[in-house]
Amino acid sequence: MTRSPLRDFIVGCFVLAGLGAIAYLSISVGGLSYGGPGGLNLYATFDQTGGLKPRAPVVIAGVKVGQVTSITLDQNARARVDLDLDKSLKIPTDTSASIVTSGILGDRYISLQLGGESEYLKPGDEISFTESAVILERLIGKLIHNTDTAPAKTEGQ
Amino acid sequence: MGPAAAVQELGWYALRFVDQLGKLTVFAAQILRALASPPVRVRVFVQAVFDVGVLSLIIICVSGTAVGMVLSLQGYNTLVRFGAEQSLGAVVGLSLIRELGPVLTALLATGRAGSATAAEIGTMVATEQLDGLRMMAVDPIDLVVAPKALAMTVAMPLLSALFITFGLFGGYLVGVGLMGIDGGTYMSSLQSAVDFRDDVLGSLLKALVFGGLVGLIATFRGFTSAPTSAGVSAATTSTVVVASVCILLFDYVITALWGV
Amino acid sequence: MNLTPDAAGADVHVALERVDMAFGDRQVFRGLSCAFAAGKVSVILGGSGSGKSTVLRLIGGLVRPQAGHIFVAGEDVTCLSERQLYGVRKKLGMMFQGGALLDSLTIYENLAFPLREHTSLDERAIAAAVHRRLDAVGLTDVDRLLPSQLSGGMLRRAALARAIILDPVIVLCDEPFSGLDPVSVKRIENLLVQINQRLGITIVLVSHHIASTMRMAEHVVLLLQSDDHHPGTTAVAGSPEELRQSSDPRVVAFLTDECDDGDARAADVAAGNT
Known part of the structure; x- marks a missing residue:
């Protein structure tokens, strides 16, 4: 086997292109750079998460600033949602978190409305003001009950 | 054919299958031993990466773009019925990364490089080149087989990543350029849906497994082919058939086991 | 001997x-x-x-x-x-019926290959050894040719040259x-x-x-x-x-x-x- 500079160069280019594609998929698409150690970890509790999933984005004014790391049930049977935010952010203590939907049936994500306090939340703190997810089916159900209660009950059974 | 003969036939096939599987395992062990022991054949390996990877580049890039474009078109037409076309990026990205990228890349590489590898090694068997090596006290597994199998394993994740990247680009072209979805929406839907550990890493793992499979099957079929031109062509055909079926079966197994 | x-x-x-x-x-x-x-x-x-x-x-x-x-x-x-x-x-040196030279390598590389595998000769010594064997079998100017470019008789001679390259x-x-x-x-x-x-x-x-x-x-x-x-x-x-x-x-x-x-x-x- 002999050296062939051109072939070696082309193979080198191929490997670089492949690694570049992996890096692009990992970092830019897969969001590898997000949520690394040292991020700002906060949590919030909700009555209803309504299909929020781990890795859902957390946005402030529509800009993605972090993601949901886990969703668990706490001892009061409420949903505890752990968030991982950009550590350079300053989140006032009276900030509120709400679960919203992109479009009517789109994915759930968490939107933060920053408050006006001069004190900021530290890693591990709770965002205490929360607004639970709106469940579309329940809304529709309420609507039907309020307008047409009696016939729905008798004919439905 | 009577029932007894049919059962006999079945038994024969089962025995032959187990026999082949055993030989394949021994073959794989020989390859691993050859890779672990000196000499390290860098030049031969680079040549093998060239044959397997670089020569498959064009087909991978073109196919990736085309698959991304059609996924985007089909996805858009379905999603728009539910008013969920802003999720197009997620649909295209997840399908490509989790499933289509590794599987289609492996199938294409089997047809392009796997068959060529089997034919090349089969021809070397038929023309006594491998026996010639053994008579020169050189292990043909070490010199010919192992670098090719390793090259296939290494090149597959790279090819798959390129396939996916070109697919995402093709999907973007159709979704944003043709269907008029906002570019930022497409990208943010893609980025929020795709996770590094669950999706990207799993995708690379799949491609790595497929690469190993194709490399092993292609070299094994070539190495054990009958030393005739019919033997070489049979080895080539069976490489494509066996490797393709194995890729699809293993795809299911990996997905079921690791949820990739 | x-x-x-x-x-x-x-x-x-x-x-x-x-x-x-x-x-x-x-x-x-x-x-x-x-x-x-x-x-x-x-x-x-x-x-x-x-x-x-x-x-x-x-x-x-x-x-x-x-x-x-x-x-x-x-x-x-x-x-x-x-x-x-x-x-x-x-x-042992073996001369196969079809030559069995590696068809991806030139004649020179084919002959040099066993020397590179089994001896620690430098490039100059390898070149000398290869050309000595090629001269012995009466082949000249075939260094850069591939085995497929040789006639049947030349191929046999090249195969013979390879068979004796390691002094069997x-x-x-x-x-x-x-x-x-x-x-x-x-x-x-x-x-x-x-x-x-x-x-x-x-x-x-x-x-x-x-x-x-x-x-x-x-x-x-x-x-x-x-x-x-x-x-x-x-x-x-x-x-x-x-x-x-x-x-x-x-x-x-x-x-x-x-x-x-x-x-x-x-x-x-x-x-x-x-």
């Missing part, structure tokens, strides 16, 4: 003892015994399908017999592992004359005799080419398959002269049949004798 044929006569270099060999259901040999003396040109003759080439492959350890022993340069190759065989094979003590040649024109046959024949005489290398070759065999061989082994009267594979051995004068009807039948076998071979004989 023995340079004088007389001294070599007593020295057996390769021996097969009661070898049974079968490929699947096809029995090739049963109880074959034969020996090849050091420093001599020995030829294995036999009808097609008599397993002539298999003898060479057995000697090289490329295939293993079902029973029996094969001694090559003092070692029983049937008892050696593939790794241990490599030690024996470095003493035994060279095995599988059908070195088949498919060649008479001039090339004569040329290869002379080369083999030269290699034997100048370097004292033991040559074992397989051929169905009776004319050249009878000219160059010092020792002939004729393989005869078992029949009703003779169980097992018989090897009739002796000098070409002894074989010609043999009274064994099977030997006589083989020699006369093969000599009358077609015009092409008669033409070879004629050309070889001029």
Whole structure:
């Protein structure tokens, strides 16, 4: 086997292109750079998460600033949602978190409305003001009950 | 054919299958031993990466773009019925990364490089080149087989990543350029849906497994082919058939086991 | 290495003892015994399908017999592992029927390859060694050519050059004359005799080419398959002269049949004798 500079160069280019594609998929698409150690970890509790999933984005004014790391049930049977935010952010203590939907049936994500306090939340703190997810089916159900209660009950059974 | 003969036939096939599987395992062990022991054949390996990877580049890039474009078109037409076309990026990205990228890349590489590898090694068997090596006290597994199998394993994740990247680009072209979805929406839907550990890493793992499979099957079929031109062509055909079926079966197994 | 044929006569270099060999259901040999003396040109003759080439492959350890022993340069190759065989094979050079040169490498690289694998010579010494062998077989200006660009006769000579590149003590040649024109046959024949005489290398070759065999061989082994009267594979051995004068009807039948076998071979004989 002999050296062939051109072939070696082309193979080198191929490997670089492949690694570049992996890096692009990992970092830019897969969001590898997000949520690394040292991020700002906060949590919030909700009555209803309504299909929020781990890795859902957390946005402030529509800009993605972090993601949901886990969703668990706490001892009061409420949903505890752990968030991982950009550590350079300053989140006032009276900030509120709400679960919203992109479009009517789109994915759930968490939107933060920053408050006006001069004190900021530290890693591990709770965002205490929360607004639970709106469940579309329940809304529709309420609507039907309020307008047409009696016939729905008798004919439905 | 009577029932007894049919059962006999079945038994024969089962025995032959187990026999082949055993030989394949021994073959794989020989390859691993050859890779672990000196000499390290860098030049031969680079040549093998060239044959397997670089020569498959064009087909991978073109196919990736085309698959991304059609996924985007089909996805858009379905999603728009539910008013969920802003999720197009997620649909295209997840399908490509989790499933289509590794599987289609492996199938294409089997047809392009796997068959060529089997034919090349089969021809070397038929023309006594491998026996010639053994008579020169050189292990043909070490010199010919192992670098090719390793090259296939290494090149597959790279090819798959390129396939996916070109697919995402093709999907973007159709979704944003043709269907008029906002570019930022497409990208943010893609980025929020795709996770590094669950999706990207799993995708690379799949491609790595497929690469190993194709490399092993292609070299094994070539190495054990009958030393005739019919033997070489049979080895080539069976490489494509066996490797393709194995890729699809293993795809299911990996997905079921690791949820990739 | 023995340079004088007389001294070599007593020295057996390769021996097969009661070898049974079968490929699947096809029995090739049963109880074959034969020996090849050091420093001599020995030829294995036999009808097609008599397993002539298999003898060479057995000697090289490329295939293993079902029973029996094969001694090559003092070692029983049937008892050696593939790794241990490599030690024996470095003493062997084999010239395959089709050349078996690596078709992705140039002729120069093909010859340099065994040196790069098994010696620590620098590039200049390798080039010198390669060109010395190419000169010996009468090939010039073929360094950069691929094996597919050579004619049949040149390919055989290149294969012979590779077979002797590591200074083996035994060279095995599988059908070195088949498919060649008479001039090339004569040329290869002379080369083999030269290699034997100048370097004292033991040559074992397989051929169905009776004319050249009878000219160059010092020792002939004729393989005869078992029949009703003779169980097992018989090897009739002796000098070409002894074989010609043999009274064994099977030997006589083989020699006369093969000599009358077609015009092409008669033409070879004629050309070889001029």
